[in-house]
Amino acid sequence: MNQVVRTLLSAVVLLASPILLAQETTEERGPEGFAAYVEAIKKEALADGYSESTLETAFANAEFYQRSVKADRNQPEFKLTLDTYLPRAVPEWKAKKAVEMFEKHQDLLEEIGAEYGVQPRFIVALWGIETNFGSFTGGMDVISALTTMAYEGRREEFFKKELWHALTIVEEGHIEIDQMKGSWAGAMGQAQFMPSSFMAYAVDYDGDGRKDIWGSMGDVFASAANYLKSVGWRDDVTWGRQVLIPENFDGDLASLKVKKSLAEWQELGVRRYDGSDLPVRDDIEASVVIPDDKQGRVFLAYNNYDALMRWNRSHYFVAAVGYLSDRIRFPRS
Numbered sequence: 100m101n102q103v104v105r106t107l108l109s110a111v112v113l114l115a116s117p118i119l120l121a122q123e124t125t126e127e128r129g130p131e132g133f134a135a136y137v138e139a140i141k142k143e144a145l146a147d148g149y150s151e152s153t154l155e156t157a158f159a160n161a162e163f164y165q166r167s168v169k170a171d172r173n174q175p176e177f178k179l180t181l182d183t184y185l186p187r188a189v190p191e192w193k194a195k196k197a198v199e200m201f202e203k204h205q206d207l208l209e210e211i212g213a214e215y216g217v218q219p220r221f222i223v224a225l226w227g228i229e230t231n232f233g234s235f236t237g238g239m240d241v242i243s244a245l246t247t248m249a250y251e252g253r254r255e256e257f258f259k260k261e262l263w264h265a266l267t268i269v270e271e272g273h274i275e276i277d278q279m280k281g282s283w284a285g286a287m288g289q290a291q292f293m294p295s296s297f298m299a300y301a302v303d304y305d306g307d308g309r310k311d312i313w314g315s316m317g318d319v320f321a322s323a324a325n326y327l328k329s330v331g332w333r334d335d336v337t338w339g340r341q342v343l344i345p346e347n348f349d350g351d352l353a354s355l356k357v358k359k360s361l362a363e364w365q366e367l368g369v370r371r372y373d374g375s376d377l378p379v380r381d382d383i384e385a386s387v388v389i390p391d392d393k394q395g396r397v398f399l400a401y402n403n404y405d406a407l408m409r410w411n412r413s414h415y416f417v418a419a420v421g422y423l424s425d426r427i428r429f430p431r432s
Contacts, residue, residue: 128252133163136250140259144266153270157242164239164247167283171251181390181415188228188419194426197227201427208320211304215324216334221403222320224424226289228416233289236313237282241265241294245285261285264294273301273309280313288312289319290326300326330409331402336383338407338421339400341372344387353397355405358384369399390414 141154201208201223208219223232230236245265249258265285269276281287285294290312292301301310304321311318345368352367359367361377364385371377377399388398398404398418407417 128250130163130165133247133250137161137246140246140249140262144263147263149266149270153266156276157266157269158246159276160240161243161246162240163250164243164283167239167244167247168251170283171248171253179415181396181418184415185419185422188415189423189426193227193231194423194430196232197223197423197427198430200227200232204316204320207317211317211320211324212334215321215328217324217327217332218334218424220424220427221327221338221420222323223427224420225323225410226319227423228419229291230289233319236280236289236291237286238280239283241279241281241285241287242269242276244281244283245294248284258285261294264298268294268297273297273311274313278313290323292322292326296326297322300329326410327403327406330406332406333402336401336403338403338417338424339385339388339398342377342387342397342399343370343372343374344368344393344397348387348393350389350393353387353389355386355388355400355408357386359386360384361399364399388414390418 137158141158144154145151201220204223205219208222211217212219212222226232242262242265245258245262249255249262262285265279268274269279279287282291286292287294287297288311290301292312297310297312300322301312302318302321302325303310304317305311305315307315309315309318310322312322348368361380361383364387365377369377369387383401386400386404388400388404390396390398396418404417404421407420408414411417
């Protein structure tokens with residue numbers, strides 16, 4: 100994947116991420132005060148009960164990441180539509196690789212899927228969209244990235260909390276500090292969990308005493324499945340479907356806050372993309388989602404769409420995961 104495309108895809112996720120909303124405007128801090136800030140952080144963490152050995156190890160090579168500050172303050176400015184985003188997020192090679200990876204890990208995926216109540220194809224799709232099946236997890240030192248983002252100042256409280264969680268992960272021995280790599284904002288491993296998500300949802304599935312979302316496939320898959328299960332995933336429905344709406348459709352109804360039965364949407368003129376009637380199920384409520392406008396793609400979003408939005412609050416991200424999961428389920432020859 101070339102750098103332009105990678106930047107394009109990253110922007111969609113980062114612009115929509117819960118950690119990057121409601122930014123405040125403050126004077127940008129340069130690197131000259133970073134060392135003093137690190138020392139202050141270490142004293143505060145020591146007072147909060149972290150061991151001196153943990154802090155010395157964690158901050159031994161801490162450095163100011165200008166790249167993190169630049170990425171946070173200078174998000175790419177360009178117009179995206181779902182029709183331009185999806186082919187880049189899910190190119191044909193990625194769809195084929197998703198099927199290959201599903202088949203390679205099928206026994207483990209089905210075991211985890213049955214235990215957590217999550218269809219394995221969604222685990223693989225998340226893995227593929229987040230980190231290209233583990234091949235692009237970010238090579239930045241997580242402690243340095245989080246400390247930089249806290250020092251930068253616009254969301255210091257949030258990133259300090261994430262830094263404290265990261266220190267706990269180090270102190271509990273889940274990962275060696277030199278292997279604790281992630282994105283410029285501190286998202287870690289093949290699941291791209293922020294440290295707080297790691298603390299809440301990461302699983303030691305292989306039973307080795309560590310929750311290793313960097314290198315253990317069992318831990319990676321089970322952690323993703325545990326997250327989805329915890330936010331209300333259902334394994335008896337899919338994520339959603341592309342649909343057609345009538346010309347006179349009331350745009351105010353297009354919201355995840357509006358839930359109606361499939362029969363009610365049918366009455367309002369919503370149809371499958373091929374024009375046929377919606378499925379007949381009394382146990383499903385759904386929302387209509389229009390990521391761009393009525394001339395673009397329209398989705399009927401089921402319960403699992405909401406769960407994926409908890410993972411990343413971007414309709415584009417959810418559509419990419421859903422589309423890739425469908426390609427795993429119905430691979431093209």
